[in-house]
Amino acid sequence: MLKITNLCKSFNSNTDNQINIFNNFNLEVETNTSTAIIGPNGCGKTTLFNIIGGNILADQGNIFLKEKNISKLKEEERAKYIGRVYQNPSMGISSSLTILENLSLANKKGEKFTLKKLLKKENIDKYIELLKDLSLGLEKKLDTKVKFLSGGQRQALSLIMATMKYPDLLLLDEHTAALDPKTSNLIMEKTKKLIEKYSITTIMISHNIKDALKYSDRIIMLNGGQIVLDKPSADIDEKELIQIYIRKFEQIVA
């Protein structure tokens, strides 16, 4: 489904400050699976997402999505296949527009935008259904501007917007990190429900080891741009994973 081969990426190339993030990095992700990527700050998690999503281009290597080589495609061209929810609730959503306007835009993702009216009566029921599934009461706030929503409500909305056109791949970039524990749990549950409902292949970055184990089929630990652990979530328990994490992380510190 997703195949990354011989990926190389460095920043500040040919200067004293050159940082090699990835050197011949390879990764394969199967269809309809949920993979969690964990690792300390600076290990390359977000850079990997940025390379997959096309925000930054790799120096070398190829990325295949459903056998199609997307490595040379621009970010906006990849957006047709990839949905992404960011840690920052203001990304990927327009805060000065209403919920209805945001959903209507997301509903046109990857399609041609014309001179027809954006807001259409016939789609409203569909949006209400989607919002009802979240059970956050957002279906009653269709005309509320997104800037008046809480962080959790915004992330829930971002999640719907990223998945409503059934992307081939969903990237969750610490999308609950800015939320309080209760809301974070709620959003993770909603995420799981949506992924299962639409059978979307998902990769998520998380600093919460418990969440990573609970909501994924496979755990990948990154360290210095390399995979240091790659196991099915079922084969490892929380304590063991925390110990490995600490051991690996201490090595970096030392």
Next chain:
Amino acid sequence: MNSLIITSLEQGLIFSILAMGVFITYKILDIADLSVEGTFPFGAFIFAKFMYMGVNPIISTLMAFIFGSLAGLLTSILFTKLKIKPLLSGILTMTILYSINLRTNGKANIPLFSYDSIFDFNSTLVVLIIIVLFVKIILDQFLKTETGYLLIVTGDNESFIKALGKNINMYKTMGMMIANGLVALSGALASQFQGFVDITMGSSIIVVALASIIIGDTINKDSNKIKNTTRAILGAIIYKFIEGIVLDLGLEPTDFKAISAIIVIIFISYNNFLVDILSFNRRKGGVNYVKNN
């Protein structure tokens, strides 16, 4: 007094098209586009050029819009393709247009008194009302379309445009073209109204446009019901009224520029501070509220 009202209204309507144009760059795209200082007289010079070539005033006015949007295209190429900062891109276009404007007819001042104008078809006020309403309705309708919404989001959140699979530069260019087209149209109307074209007619015009937008924003500030185009139109008319009154009080026309800047300062500071100070007693949670409840 009556003539003061009519003249202010007519001038306000002409400048409301300028204000609607600048509203697109300043409020929607969030770009301070200084090229309008060149585009405004550019529209007037293009109009004069076509009139001198014997073209009728309606087509000459439309030509001003088209050439104005080409100036907008130039600025947007400078910042989207050549990656020059938008502010500098605007200044560069403005500088280029200064020379082009002088080249267009070979003169810095062109009389239009002996030529037909778009205002010959009916009274000036009626013609202006028709044009302004036409622009407003088209713009309002456009901003409700799928493409129009993309233009709004372009200034609000670039990452969202990319997530929707769209090229952000295309929408910036589109906005710049519409905006500068409108500014040039306003310039063409201003030249017909005053009966001549002058190279200095664009100087500090951005301040007039911003003043109009800011005054418009002050009207019933928190209401969502007033459309931004309506605000721009009302703002431009109020601005011209204030200017007319100040002139009537005996100040020199050369004092205009300082007055424009002072109007901007007053309205911005009103929006920033005075609204809160003046409404202190009405705010819940203030001392009076605690005492009385």
